[in-house]
Amino acid sequence: MVERGKRLAILKVARLGHPVLRQVASAVKPEAIREAETQRLIDDMIETMRDYDGVGIAAPQVHVSKQIAVIEAKGSRRYPDAPDIQLTVLINLEVTPLGPELEDDWEGCLSLNDFRGLTPRYQQVRAKALDREGRPVEFVATGFHARVLQHERDHLLGKVFIDRMPTLKRSRIWRSIRATGAVRKTHCKADKVSRRGRRLVCSLRGRAGPAPMHGLTWRIEIALPSLCSAPSSRSV
Ligand code: NI
Numbered sequence: 001m002v003e004r005g006k007r008l009a010i011l012k013v014a015r016l017g018h019p020v021l022r023q024v025a026s027a028v029k030p031e032a033i034r035e036a037e038t039q040r041l042i043d044d045m046i047e048t049m050r051d052y053d054g055v056g057i058a059a060p061q062v063h064v065s066k067q068i069a070v071i072e073a074k075g076s077r078r079y080p081d082a083p084d085i086q087l088t089v090l091i092n093l094e095v096t097p098l099g100p101e102l103e104d105d106w107e108g109c110l111s112l113n114d115f116r117g118l119t120p121r122y123q124q125v126r127a128k129a130l131d132r133e134g135r136p137v138e139f140v141a142t143g144f145h146a147r148v149l150q151h152e153r154d155h156l157l158g159k160v161f162i163d164r165m166p167t168l169k170r171s172r173i174w175r176s177i178r179a180t181g182a183v184r185k186t187h188c189k190a191d192k193v194s195r196r197g198r199r200l201v202c203s204l205r206g207r208a209g210p211a212p213m214h215g216l217t218w219r220i221e222i223a224l225p226s227l228c229s230a231p232s233s234r235s236v
Contacts, residue, residue, distance in 0.1 A: 058155030
């Protein structure tokens with residue numbers, strides 16, 4: 001067993017618009033996994049995920065651009081229908097789809113407070129990673145478990161779930177953002193066409209609401225834009 005410190009901290013979660021969420025995270029060297037700093041980060045990520053009632057969190061979401069993610073689902077209020085997922089620490093996570101089948105479900109993210117969207121994900125995947133002791137782990141996951149893994153893997157690649165959503169009218173994005181009450185005024189700066197298809201580029205200025213948005217200008221780029229309200233709050 002690795003010795004772990006007693007101190008636990010709830011870390012501040014980066015919100016969409018912070019550049020750390022758009023960086024490709026660095027792989028963790030196997031010899032660094034047992035270091036106290038890494039172990040403490042893992043403990044704090046677990047504590048933060050539980051405190052926010054998430055079912056997963058990736059290190060970039062707590063402002064650390066390293067390939068570390070933790071997942072767990074156990075009687076989550078955000079996911080009342082979710083199957084249990086045991087606490088799993090995933091370092092240098094790789095996720096490979098097993099088959100072409102995609103499944104739509106409502107998805108959210110602790111970094112996009114109050115935004116949910118119907119997001120297609122591969123139905124079955126193989127996950128490969130190192131655990132917190134540096135041992136290789138490999139398993140196959142389906143359904144919700146597979147969705148959570150793909151969501152966290154995306155964070156390590158600088159992606160968020162809205163990048164995976166199919167096209168809908170952009171006006172729905174504004175309505176969803178404004179409905180949160182976090183932004184009183186929004187400005188659409190541009191609506192570009194990129195090589196990968198339609199890409200919406202917008203700037204949002206927070207005039208009121210939660211501190212993470214207050215006074216900030218966010219530039220959000222959304223490939224194949226779609227954002228709508230789900231019937232219940234679900235965040236990964
Ligand atoms: Ni997320």
